[in-house]
Amino acid sequence: MHQHSRGVQEQVGELISRYIRHYESKTRRSRQIFEHASQLIPSGTSHNIRYFEPYPFSTRMASGKYIYDVDGNAYTDYWMGHWSLILGHAPxxxxxxxxxxxxxxxxxxxxxxxxxxxxxxxxxxxxxxxxxxxxxxxxxxxxxxxxxxxxxxxxxxxxxxxxxxxxxxxxxxxxxxxxxxxxxxxxxxxxxxxxxxxxxxxxxxxxxxxxxxxxxxxxxxxxxxxxxxxxxxxxxxxxxxxxxxxxxxxxxxxxxxxxxxxxxxxxxxxxxxxxxxxxxxxxxxxxxxxxxxxxxxxxxxxxxxxxxxxxxxxxxxxxxxxxxxxxxxxxxxxxxxxxxxxxHEHIYERLEMLGDEARRGIDRVMSDHGIMVKSTGMGSLFLTHFLKGNISDVRSARDAAECDTAMQRLYHFALLSIHDIFFLPNKLGAISVEHDSIDIRRLIDASERVAGDIAYARAHGHGTPSSS
Ligand SMILES: Cc1ncc(COP(=O)(O)O)c(C=O)c1O
Known part of the structure; x- marks a missing residue:
């Protein structure tokens, strides 16, 4: 392997470890619940996609745009119950x-x-x-x-x-x-x-x-x-x-x-x-x-x-x-x-506007850091793909699968771990009527911080000679 790309991988690996350590330190009770649950329920959940590494947090309750875990963390939720909650939690x-x-x-x-x-x-x-x-x-x-x-x-x-x-x-x-x-x-x-x-x-x-x-x-x-x-x-x-x-x-x-x-x-x-x-x-x-x-x-x-x-x-x-x-x-x-x-049919126009803001804003801050992404979606649904190889647009499942899904997972996990913003890793986000422009601004700012972390890891990886 080229020594620069190995250096980049090591730096990105270090970044993931940092995010995981942070998540583990704030979700101790969730971890216990998950470990116990996985002895009774395969992978600790009855829906495969609800599992993610290192373990999913355990929810205590949810209200409006927030989902609260058993350790006292409040996350701004974009998973919104498999995208079903257009009016937010418990309207x-x-x-x-x-x-x-x-x-x-x-x-x-x-x-x-x-x-x-x-x-x-x-x-x-x-x-x-x-x-x-x-x-x-x-x-x-x-x-x-x-x-x-x-x-x-x-x-x-x-x-x-x-x-x-x-x-x-x-x-x-x-x-x-x-x-x-x-x-x-x-x-x-x-x-x-x-x-x-x-x-x-x-x-x-x-x-x-x-x-x-x-x-x-x-x-x-x-x-x-x-x-x-x-x-x-x-x-x-x-x-x-x-x-x-x-x-x-x-x-x-x-x-x-x-x-x-x-x-x-x-x-x-x-x-x-x-x-x-x-x-x-x-x-x-x-x-x-x-x-x-x-x-x-x-x-x-x-x-x-x-x-x-x-x-x-x-x-x-x-x-x-x-x-x-x-x-x-x-x-x-x-x-x-x-x-x-x-x-209240007018809500659809507002949701679409927020969706457009998210798609455009995330793509802009990523590209400012030299990270090429494409946020796809429609109305209040959106997902950011990390372009890779010769993929310059995402128009099919094949295109999406050939993007850098590991980087997408890292991005979503960083939002969860560091910024208290919840996307189920690798899955699209859904905006509800409870979200507003300030939430979308926060999401874009958090995305910029993650983009900065990734760009920093990449730059330092390039400067790290491989040991082999
Ligand atoms: C397009 C589509 N069809 C069907 C289903 C299955 O619905 P359910 O999970 O309620 O069985 C889903 C679930 O996500 C879906 O996204």
Missing amino acids: KVVVDVLRERVVEGTMFGTVSEHALRLAETINRLMPRAEMLRFSSTGSEATMYAIRLARAYTGRRVVAKMEGGWHGFNTDLMHSVTYPFDEPEGRGILEEESRYVIALPFNDIDASTRLLDTVRDDLACIIVEPLLGGAGCIPADRGYLHALQEYARRSGALFILDEVVTGFRVSLHGAQHVYSLEPDLFTLGKVAGGGLPIGVVCGLNEVMSLADVRGKGKGDRVGIGGGTYSENPLSMSAGLAVLEYLAR
Whole structure:
């Protein structure tokens, strides 16, 4: 290895150690909890991405834009409950309704008007939801969407994106993480992805060539309008329209996964922003108002296949189910948030402005220190990528994966350790209505300090002769 690059690595390694020591010294109780939890719960958490090195802090409570750990630290939160909390933690409209409802029963397991109210509101805000069904997670909603598509078309193949994340359902656990052509882990059989193909995001020519190979058996194309987990990358308008058009022409269904973008990028979802008309779409996160939810929505003609009335097993599609589906508390919290958003639609403009400020400001201070980054995103969602090699822009999951993800992790961890600003390392950030310009200024200033640390480490690494 070139002796200068070894010197740089050593200096950056020293910087990481300093951040880790600082974090460890202020999160002692969190460490104990994590060590105990990891004896009972693999990697100490029930969601893989919640784990990060050296151990995740343990949350005591959260309110507004802050999340508090058991050691007494308060962090400005940009993870915002997997980006679901557009009104911040424990917003008054949700707390008030839950206080009232919780004494009326937390679980009915029967039909109730609460579900109807939320369904009506979703239908009014997103008219392509002619009919819908509720589940407890987004993973179920996407699983149901592709099952409906297969049933409706009588075809088998599902086309998804490279890097596309639709939750943990087996069919869609394909081509999620880099390298995209390798299986997603043990326990998932290769045969299970036999009827799933992965398209390169934002590349219509290559996507069309792949779609052509399965055209007659293509049941659906499922796509996130903003590639979320794989890098916070907005789709090109032309790309989404080309996919929608391809699905129409070939007799397949066009499914938009709006679990992240629904009620987040606009009151009417990304389908409104992009002027799309999906046959089916999925919701989750914001729609649950901070309580568990998933929703599969779509055209009457397709959704009504799920109607069990007067049908034998051979005629209906088995979707829906789940003990806690239509849970009255999720229905009420979701409704409270959507009604608030409908009354305060102007918040989207403000969130977008803050998002633009963050994206532009972070890129500027990094570049002032000679660090080339690109902050991607849309509206209140953003992620800073550290450019590397010949990557000069980030337009696909592959581009994002080929950036310097170790440096991205170091940046997020430094914000957490030194500056009390929480991003889940390597994941996009979400701004809520509780954040303001001062928070974004603080984030940019903190980013500048981290950029200074990195630039210093690099400069001194260059001046450090290697010992070998
Ligand atoms: C686009 C998208 N679809 C589906 C899901 C799965 O939702 P859930 O985690 O509620 O199962 C996620 C989760 O992050 C997501 O980002």
